Amino acid sequence: MNSRQRRRVLRTALALTAGFGLTAVAGCGAADTGKSSSAGSGDTITLTKPSWVGAEANVAVASYVLKEELGYKVTTKQMGEVIAWDALSKGTLDAVMEDWGHPKQEKQYVEKQKTVVSGGDLGVVGHIGWFVPKYWADANPDVTDYKNLNKYAADLKTSESGDKGQLLEGSPDYVTFDDAIIGNLDLNLKTVYAGSEAAQITEMQQKYKAKKPFLTYWWTPQWLNAELDLVEVKLPAYEEGCDADPKKVACAYPNTPLQKWLNADFAKDGGKAAEFLKNFKWTADDQNEVAKMITQDKMSAEEAAKKWVEANKDTVDGWLPK
Incomplete structure (x- = not known):
């Protein structure tokens, strides 16, 4: 287990004991080998939206670009991080945009079951x-x-x-x-x-x-x-x-270099959406700018994303599939 993997095991271990029924959920994940119900199928992309605003900023901008630049529909689901890993493995989620390190889930889903693959660095060090x-x-x-x-x-x-x-x-x-x-x-x-x-x-x-x-x-x-x-x-x-x-x-x-993770089927068959999410990489200043618009300026997540995207065309163009 390397230093990145033991990061903010931070928002997760408590969830294992906090009555969310994660033991049963993980058991279901182990039986499911990742034949996804949504990953890579059709034009709807499903992302998890964590409960902290920095991660919400990632999802807001990614969702806006997926919809406005690439023509996809996007749904978001707010859930605990460990539950999100299980959903990602089963394909009910296509991608996690900000992960602070979950060594147990990485070992189970990435190494053993191979139902989740790396989406690369987010570009932000936590x-x-x-x-x-x-x-x-x-x-x-x-x-x-x-x-x-x-x-x-x-x-x-x-x-x-x-x-x-x-x-x-x-x-x-x-x-x-x-x-x-x-x-x-x-x-x-x-x-x-x-x-x-x-x-x-x-x-x-x-x-x-x-x-x-x-x-x-x-x-x-x-x-x-x-x-x-x-x-x-x-x-x-x-x-x-x-x-x-x-x-x-x-x-x-x-x-902690923050990471993105993709459902394996989606990473393989998700076309331009999967390629875009792999390419998505920005700075802490970028993330903070969007987060501040959402929290302090009281803009909706979509409004904040639109404003940032319009002001950062060169960065966004670099994410888009060629």
Whole structure:
């Protein structure tokens, strides 16, 4: 298992235990060898739309180009990442546009069953970590070293965290190693989930505006980083294999080149749509620009995609099948 594969196992492992019935679903996937019901058949392309806005931006732009430039119909389905892998294997999804690394699913569907194939790099490198607002770090420079966090636990207490300092999390569907890191580093902290990316952002913005201290699980790229000046807390350095056992993790998160995955039948028979999705590659700045239009400018995903595509014709032309 390489370092890319153990990325943000992050939004997924919790889903395995959160009552989504994934064990049964995975069993069905193992019996299904990928004879797809939709992949590569006809003019409708089905994409999964994850719950975080950066990934929504990928899907918005890809969908717009598929429809307006290539003449396809596009449907999107919002689902947990592990469920999406199973749907991708069975062909009820044609493509996943942003994956942060799922080694178990890669081994099952890519290596063993060969029902899923790589769609290449998205072009965006993701990173997860613990962050504090810069105004607080400026006043307390040592807070950016995990070894000093217990010193500031009282400043981070909330009604939800009790007598411990709060580590703000987003959706419980985002799998993190944070509980293990807290326990293994003997930190006086407690993870508290806002419930969603949007709720997490709202809480961060409120605390930032009030100049209150906070510690949060966060990631890049993310459009909010242009609005809030955040500083990463230094955890023990990531080394290959330090996150192999989720219960023993006591290290930082790695950098993650984000990946695209295609149903194998669709990759083979999906024609121009499959070729376009393989070619789709953009930057973190591109993604953040579209994400900001959706969230801050209150544009619909389609409106944001249209505006970006019209302003970036050369990039889009490079994605289109020759």
